[in-house]
Amino acid sequence: RRPTTKETPLADHELPGPALVPFIGRIHDLPIDYMWLKFKQWADTYGPIYRTEMLGAKFIIISDEKIAEELLVKRAKIYSDRPVIRSLFDSKSTHGSMEYLPLMGKNQYWARQRKFTHAYLTEATNAQYHGLMYHEVKRWLWRLLQNPDDFAFSLEDMASKVMVTLTWDDPTLSEYCTKSAWGLLTQMSPAGPITNVLTPLWHLPEFMNPWKIAEHKRHDEQQHWWMERLITTRQKMARHEQRPCFTRTFLENSKSTRISGDYEASSVIGMMALVGIFTVAGPLYYFLVSMVHHPDWMKKCQEEVDLVCGDRLPVLDDYPNLPILRACIKETMRWKPNVPTGVAHEVEADDFYRGYFIQKGTRILPLDWAFLRNPTKYPDPENYRPERWLESGWPTYQEPLTVHPTIKGMSSFGWGQRQCLGMSLTQDELLVACGALAWAFTLKKKVDPKTGLEIDVPLDKSNSLLIVKPDPFQMAFEPRSEAKTQRIIEMWEEADSQDQKDREAFLQVAKMINKEKEIRELER
């Protein structure tokens, strides 16, 4: 564990790590792009737990799951805070802004919003999302038929529509919500504004600080939109026109929650809508990439779905019978993790671990890229091998196959008290969406009409934000048969028409109630 190179002289209790330059630490050769690869490279030199520094901020990078477990789970009491994100105002909510649950410090707002979010998402999961995932997946298949080249938009829009329908029962909000999520994701990522890395720049006075000016605008617009959603819901409720959704549930029960009022409620609900978009879109994109590169597994998924579902789309109750599909989804998330650096925790008190000193305020980075490329747990880690989840003899094989493989509990969802609250939603949406893709299409490389050659789908090109997605690429969605093409069209037309009827019927009832109310008031 102790490094031997001359460049890392150690104080007695100091962790190994790359040589540090006074004041700047080690940022000069840490690339902003694909930062996780450099962290992994250092891990290969300095071991599964090492330290580095950036402009005075201390970091510990962990690349062994056991160590992450020992620190972030077993010692969660002092390892569950978050570091400040420089380019957001009050990201930790130390001063009561109460806006971004996943970024909050370990304070009272975090505790009550975590509870709230957990309760709402669990209710939705138990109700199988009131059927809305099936609805949105039908829309997506139909859109893929109509405009396959626009798949990136329709993929993200599906994930967004699921979230905005859960939160406000209004799928038309999806495009704006996706933009808003992108704005926040960029602002909070080290690869976003330069002020997240060269942090002193953030402290320039606002009149000469373009980053603060831009962030004020972004923040205020987002906050205004969240509040508008809450107020609109309340107004619709007063006219009996609001169908069930998270915001309505909150407004009906606001007296019995610990959420402090409209501002906090609009934020916790708005944040829930945002956080479920790019997180789910990432594995969906990479499922496409994985299938295009592995036609043999594509075929196995199709055969399994055909056998289990026949001429209907997969539903959540099919889960136990779709182990191959689940293995392909889980292996996608292992092979191409979409939060590859992991999300940092901050230590709240001085501590010792294996004789090493960990200072209060240190940021702990559980490096998911490294966990998922551990050759002992995942032999042949660089390759896509779904069989590691399906065949005994692989270290990750687990029975029964009606339950395993499951993505729940994967290292990608984080650790201890801060572990992700969206595991079930992610699992369910991926099963329904990837199952539907396998039912409907053969996912293939696109052929260039000019050259007749296949267009490559790159494996290692992505952005470098905290939640990554592949750079734009081209591919083909080949309908599996004329009958399926027809079925996709019929299914969407039926679902869409039923949805419109349901909405109209609800408004009709509202009209009657309002009319009766008016009459009663006139009689009084």
Ligand code: HEM
């Ligand atoms: C593939 C999909 C997803 C991945 C990989 C993912 C990953 C993560 C990670 C790494 C964290 C931080 C954990 C830690 O600090 O140790 C997190 C937190 C969180 N996630 Fe997810 N997530 C996903 C989907 C979702 C979805 C769909 C939702 C909700 C709709 C969600 C809601 C949250 C929330 C609210 C937190 C904050 C928890 C806290 O700070 O206490 N996530 N997620």
